[in-house]
Amino acid sequence: MSGAGRLTLRPYIVAWAVLVLLFGLSVLSAYLDIGVFHPVVNFGIAATQAAIILLVFMRLYGHPSLTWVFAGAGFFWLLFLFGLGLADYATRTGFPTQ
């Protein structure tokens, strides 16, 4: 429990502003000619936004490490799904015939 005395506004407003700014960048990037980096930029920005929401709005910052573990568990386990799943798709062509 983080015990705030009075209503704390500032960190939340700042976080909101940063989130909106990042979102603007994401929209802008859609019109840039960056080829295959589109998904990288878009999902990179989304991940940053998610981190800010987690840390500030969901107040993960200041929670015990156990909460961090569970907050991260889902994302971490998705790495298993993506990592090993895409390992198949990335190498589907099979062996070249001799």
Place this chain on the structure above:
Amino acid sequence: MRSLKPQMQFATLAQQTETAQLGMWVFIATEVMFFGVLFFAYTVYRASYPEQFRLAGHDTQLLLGSINVAILLTSSLTMVLAINAAREQRDRMAAGLLLATAALGLAFIGIKGYEYLLDYQAQSVPRLDYVFKPGQGGPTELFWMFYFIATGVHAIHLSIGIVLVLIMAWRARRGAFSRAYHAPLEVVGLYWSFVDIVWVFLFAAIYPLGRGGT
């Protein structure tokens, strides 16, 4: 109601609150996996058919999607401020902020509905009315399936969130929460922000595709 005793299995009210929050975090981990499946399917198909996904993404409503991002980000802000207000026992303020949160959520749903209508008019709804635009092939339909399933599941989550927030607003108005006891509100807040996070990722997956820069 302000001096509550903890439930039988807990030693203190603080333990009860922390336990409820931990429960929500664990639930969110399961939700991440739930949505993760959709994103995995999306990734596989997009990597297989990048060109087709670009073509399909071009037909999505970027403006409406963007407005919805702004709405949800703002609603997360009002939500967290509501929790703070409730902890300070500013009941009216808390209830007002919660009502604002719910209103933003409803606005999101409304815009989403309008967007679905536009998609329908653009003949982009698989099965119901779907035509391939010039250059499009089968995989574009896969894109639109992802779009409707993912945004649909998200909208269901958001609707549940709106109901929960309204209940919290009612309870806050009646002065149910205090510094010592506000666990339900915290838990609903976590859920609400999580639904927001999902939308942030959905936006990145759906709307920026196929806009000018190739």
Place this chain on the structure above:
Amino acid sequence: MEWLPFWPKDAAVSGHVVDTLYIFELALTTLILISVYGLMLVFCIRYWRGRKVDRTKGAAKSWVWEIGWTSATLVAFLALFVWGAKAFIFLYQPPPADIEIFVVAKQWMWKTQHPGGQREIDELHVPIGKSVRLVLTSEDVIHSFYIPAFRVKHDVVPGQYETFWFKATKTGEFRLQCAEFCGTQHAHMGGRIVVMPAAAYARWLTDQGAHESLARQGEALFRKYGCSGCHGTNSAVHAPSLAGVYGSVVQLDGGGTARADERYIRDSILLPRSQIVAGYAPIMPSFAGQIGEDDLVAIVAYIQSLSRPPGASP
């Protein structure tokens, strides 16, 4: 081993590879099982409650043992893995094929097509001692092409070409089965593989009557579906020539390469916009839903034939 009532016939090169590995692992498994049951039995009898034995030695030195048997198991397992993986690569890495057979599965039959155009249903005649490469696809659900006597199987997935190979070492008839559940008559989706001596096989081929070769059939279809209009030599449309494409590495639009195997050719016909060759406009229409698997197989065979030196038979 076939004299054992519980040992299947072994009639291909792959059968020997799998059997050797299996016999080794079976022996290992038996050995470990005997020691596990044996130790349990010995300990249970020796330390039966009420027996007067020294029970003080039980507890100590736990971690030495633990690290010991953990690393021993790990090393043994990794050794098994390496052997298994090497054998697997052998099974699924085709040598240059002597014969290429196309197999189209549907509920509940196997349709096989020889390069010479001969077609069979639920049967496949092959010569002994030749490496046979199979290209498999399905018209409806997932099936699995399974020849127990050869110890090989491969799932047959709709929308994809799967390949594997075998080289028979014995003549005779062997069971062909479907191993992936595919509906009501799954149990009866089988047939036989007939392995024949080379001369008998040649006779069998001619006995099937005169056929156009599969590639010829494909050439006709190539014209019928209008492919030659763009991909033909005198075409005005800017489309890549298909001579020599099969087996080559293709440069794709937007970077990246693809190896032009059967799967690539198939995808290019059905989903032409997914992989566009560098330097060409994405103008080819999709043929998804317009060409049946049987015709598709013939067209692929024709495009394959364009990569062979003229006169060479497959």
Place this chain on the structure above:
Amino acid sequence: MTSIAAELPSNYLTREHTVRSWLLTTDHKRIALLFFASITFFFFVGGFAATLIRLHLVNPAGTLLQPDMYNRMFTMHGIVMVWFFLIPSIPATLGNFLLPLMIGAHDLAFPRLNLASWYVFNISGALAIYFLLAGGVDTGWTFYTPFSTMYSNGHVMAAAAAVFVNGFSTIMTALNFVVTTHRLRAPGMTFMRLPLFVWAIYATSLVMLLATPVLAMTLALMAIERGLHVGIFDPALGGDPLLFQHLFWFYSHPAVYIMILPAFGVISEVITCFARKRIFGYEGMVWAMMAIAIIGFLVWGHHMFVAGISIYAAILYSVMTFIVAVPSAIKVFNWIATLHGGSIRFDAPMLYALGFIGLFTTGGLTGLIIATVAIDVHVTDTYFIVAHFHYIMVGGAVTAYFAGLHYWWPKITGRLYPEIWARGAALLIFVGFNLTFFPQFILGYLGMPRRYYAYPPEFQVWHVLSSAGASILAVAYVLPLFYLAWSLVYGAKAGPNPWRATGLEWRSASPPPAHNFSGTPFVTTGPYRYNTTDDGYVSQDGSAGA
């Protein structure tokens, strides 16, 4: 310390007798019994299907059932046994009953959620009964597309809905266990003092939480594709049927660990208690279970070696599979080492546990054989696989469930069952099981594919042997129903601690009172302090037993 073994006038069973007091209870012990009733029902539903299958297969022509009926039978057997018996079996009954008792808590963290979980389970059960009565499903429990989405004519939607709803129940229960383990441990009950059963339930719950949502979404996608006739995995649109398999097995392989990890926990408790010796390598056991829970998520591709996945990926999945086998091997070694130098009693739970070790080891070792990619090419989708996973799930998980049921029966009911009958049933299960499933290994290597309602006549001898074993097994599984029911009325009263075991659950009365302990237990020592030489023991609250 006698204060916590409360001598209250009433226990959780006798406190109230109304139907309402059961249906609206939030007592984890009563909910455990509610779950027990539900899953026992489904165990016999699934068992009925298995019996029909085995009867049918006596004849190679397969004339007892129509082909479609046979296909519906094995599908029903799979779905019911996996989701309505095995997955909830140990966690929802024994875990529910014992987890709070073992960690010295008065209840689970979310008692109402626990009750809701049972109701959700029954809703899904009702859906399952509906699809069974409406005509069944013929897809196999794996729901492979495109068969399930476009070609099956069974009640796929209802079946998918049943499994989908069932997932909520699993998640609710697992969430409750994880949070309870973290937040409600009694003072002094550190993580490294937790009984291994608690560790097992904890590890299982983690797997449930992270795997079940994947299944839910995957089945939802499958149902949407079928119900709305749209394309998600449809190859005609460029979709990939193998994507469904990837997602399905991402859940369904860890699901195997959901079934077997709790079994590890039960066996660890039983072996150490009846060997009267501290478990060998407690820390190793803990890390082995956690390692299995995590690495278990990395191996799902071994179900797809011949399915058309990349050959490189197949090799990757194979090596992962060998690695996940290491912690399982450690556990078997440690159990056997626990026997060494013990003072072994052969009560019924111990007989089940010893049987478990043998059967599980057989299942595990044949698992290595099929983890070897090259051999799997031959034996996958044959009876070899069927035999292998029955050795793990039935020989392993179900045997452990019976071991636990007998071990904690006196605690749950306050009564002792007739020992002779229980030992007889344990032996009968071991014999019947091996006779049923060992011939199937041979069938598998001979090349008999799964899910065949008819087969070549030369396989008949093995099938007849298997069916003979199945009839023994059927009797052996029905036996406990009778003698355990008998014990409820005529069984001798069990004291609080009939096995003289060390866990906190034995410091409460048998049956325990409504809130488990009258005070809060204070834990001063780790579990399993059995003294082999003088036959004494020290409970986890520090009190010594003679």
